[in-house]
Amino acid sequence: MTLYESIFERRSVRNFRMDPLNEKSMSGISRYKEELIPLFAEIDTKIEIISNLDKQAGIKGMFTVKAPYYLLFYSEEREGYLQNAGYMAQQMVLYLFSRGIGSCYQGMARLTEGEVDRQGRILTLVIAFGEAKGELRRKPADAKRLDLQELCVFKEEPGRSERELLDAARLAPSAMNGQPWRFVVYGNRIHVFMRKSGHFTYRSRKWERVDMGIVLAHLMIAIDDLWIDAVMSRLENITHKTVPNNEYVISVVLGK
Ligand SMILES: Cc1cc2nc3c(=O)[nH]c(=O)nc-3n(C[C@H](O)[C@H](O)[C@H](O)COP(=O)(O)O)c2cc1C
Missing domain, CATH: 3.40.109.30 (putative nitroreductase (tm1586), domain 2)
Incomplete structure (x- = not known):
């Protein structure tokens, strides 16, 4: 399935199996995160994937769902960084769906470990992902x-x-x-x-x-x-x- 086709069928997944994804999926995700196209190439960003299989990832906050993995999107804080983050993250969210992996943006998520990385980039977006427990897709008419x-x-x-x-x-x-x-x-x-x-x-x-x-x-x-x-x-x-x-x-x- 292409990213374009994924646009029409993806839905947010809030229930996940707390099981590991296979190695092929995980290496595909690691590779794809390096291929994301930025909206503003001059903005410094970094994507980190953390496992929550041991339920110790330290992701907290209202409306935050429990998932086996989280994607942390860090960005330099400068003009356009929020749009840039959404632009890049959505490519990843569609990629995940195209590989049969569920995801949900976590707007209110907080990280107990701190929200600025060593380079001073701030945690801008958190996305929960993993194998869906229940429906992964829906018809466009049901959106x-x-x-x-x-x-x-x-x-x-x-x-x-x-x-x-x-x-x-x-x-x-x-x-x-x-x-x-x-x-x-x-x-x-x-x-x-x-x-x-x-x-x-x-x-x-x-x-x-x-x-x-x-x-x-x-x-x-x-x-x-x-x-x-x-x-x-x-x-x-x-x-x-x-x-x-x-x-x-x-x-x-x-x-x-
Ligand atoms: C920036 C952003 C933040 C979001 N934050 C949350 C959240 O904190 N918790 C949640 O359950 N869903 C969150 N969502 C998912 C939206 O509620 C969801 O995308 C929207 O209701 C449309 O539903 P759909 O994705 O199933 O089509 C967020 C979505 C976006 C784009």
Whole structure:
């Protein structure tokens, strides 16, 4: 199964068998973590995999699930690091699914051992993973997501490729299923925005930025897999005025 196909069937897994994964799976994960594509290559990141088979991993926090392994994503704290973390982590989450391994982001997870590594990178994301006890997949129609009509403003009728990209973006997972992404579609341009919700605390704003990285990963994977001629870039003439209460993130410009 490809990463693109995984977008449509993956669900968060919260019940795991506390059994080891086989060596082939573990070495595949170790190799793949070196292949993740960053959104901002200049941001220093590190991924560590820890075993919790002895239940001593020291992962704590509200809504944190018990799993045989955790993936710890450390990042240098600089502009764009949250989006970058979501972008890279989602590639890994889809890779895990494509290999039959369940996973769940752990937004509230804390590490008893400390949250800064020796190089000063901070613990940015924790992902629980392992063999699912129960359902690993679901049909895309069963995913609880907003409709495209609620997420998009269509200024012009979108073409087939634009639709395919939006379908992949729509299914991205997000913290508390908040789905902060919004899209303004002008023919061959998809402008991506982050919905600002004024009453949210700093903590949840942090997750919205991670969520935006996740949705950009879905767009990138769909562009690659479907061989769509498109580039993602920030256009300087787009401002917050385009969509009130939304922060402009990036545009996907498709070839004509
Ligand atoms: C950044 C982030 C943090 C999350 N934190 C948690 C968490 O702490 N506990 C949990 O059970 N699920 C967590 N989730 C999973 C979401 O609740 C889940 O992705 C969303 O409800 C959509 O469901 P689905 O992934 O099954 O499609 C998190 C997801 C993301 C993207």
